[in-house]
Amino acid sequence: MLDSKYYAENHDPVKESPSRSRLFSYAYLLQTDRLAFLCPLLEPQRRLVAQTGAELQIVSPEQSFTLDGYGDVVHSYLHDVLVEKSAELEAFRAVAENRLCLDGVEETALSEATSMSGPFTFKDTRDFSLRVLKAAADEYSWEVRNRYDLEQDGDWTREQIETRCEQRYEHTTTCVPVFCREHGQEWIDLYFFQNSSDEVEKEGPLKLL
Structure with a gap:
């Protein structure tokens, strides 16, 4: 489950209750336990939701923002999530790279x-x-x-x-x-x-x- 809404540089949706609650609601309806905010201007982070075991993540480049760097981290996140369900993606990614x-x-x-x-x-x-x-x-x-x-x-x-x-x-x-x-x-x-x-x-x- 991805939230791609724009969040300003100093605005952390992980700490903001309405944004977090909205994402949790969608995740509950879709029965998924991998949740992420796409936030190119924030620091990447990962948190475990104790009550449900779900993983909440901010997807963002480790270094300063570039389009290529941002694209790479989004691609890596999607791969890591999807390969859990479709193991063949590991081979397909190896061929692509x-x-x-x-x-x-x-x-x-x-x-x-x-x-x-x-x-x-x-x-x-x-x-x-x-x-x-x-x-x-x-x-x-x-x-x-x-x-x-x-x-x-x-x-x-x-x-x-x-x-x-x-x-x-x-x-x-x-x-x-x-x-x-x-x-x-x-x-x-x-x-x-x-x-x-x-x-x-x-x-x-x-x-x-």
């Missing part, structure tokens, strides 16, 4: 992330690991020109991918691989979607070796 790492597959295919007839199945783990490695080494890596620059043409990395796939039941599980780069380091994360339980498991980082 990095690269989908599967040769021949575009991000638009994420709508089929849990489909057992889609591109993210791994019944042939050897073929699947090759598609991941080709995308990582041939397309995205800044450290190697292609997979043939890796030890044994990337067989170690492929074996790591295959081992993690083989630990899952391939008839009810799909995998979204993500290529990541940060501070000069490159790696692959694997997000496994358990269709039988709506769970998402992350494996990684897997280095390109």
Whole structure:
């Protein structure tokens, strides 16, 4: 539940009874326990409502206000709330912030992330690991020109991918691989979607070796 009404810099809606009561009323009607005021000019804070266990938060940038900074904290808040109900958002966010790492597959295919007839199945783990490695080494890596620059043409990395796939039941599980780069380091994360339980498991980082 979000309150996006404008509040002046020195006006704290958490301490103001009418604003707080109004938000609590809406939250009660909608049966939610995550409440937030969007206040770009206030200090971020978080409070627990003892009577109900609900969390009341002021969403605001840690640093001085910028449009990008404000957008980032609102995006992060929404992600943190929604991922509790839809675990697959963790993988989708990772793709949005990095690269989908599967040769021949575009991000638009994420709508089929849990489909057992889609591109993210791994019944042939050897073929699947090759598609991941080709995308990582041939397309995205800044450290190697292609997979043939890796030890044994990337067989170690492929074996790591295959081992993690083989630990899952391939008839009810799909995998979204993500290529990541940060501070000069490159790696692959694997997000496994358990269709039988709506769970998402992350494996990684897997280095390109």
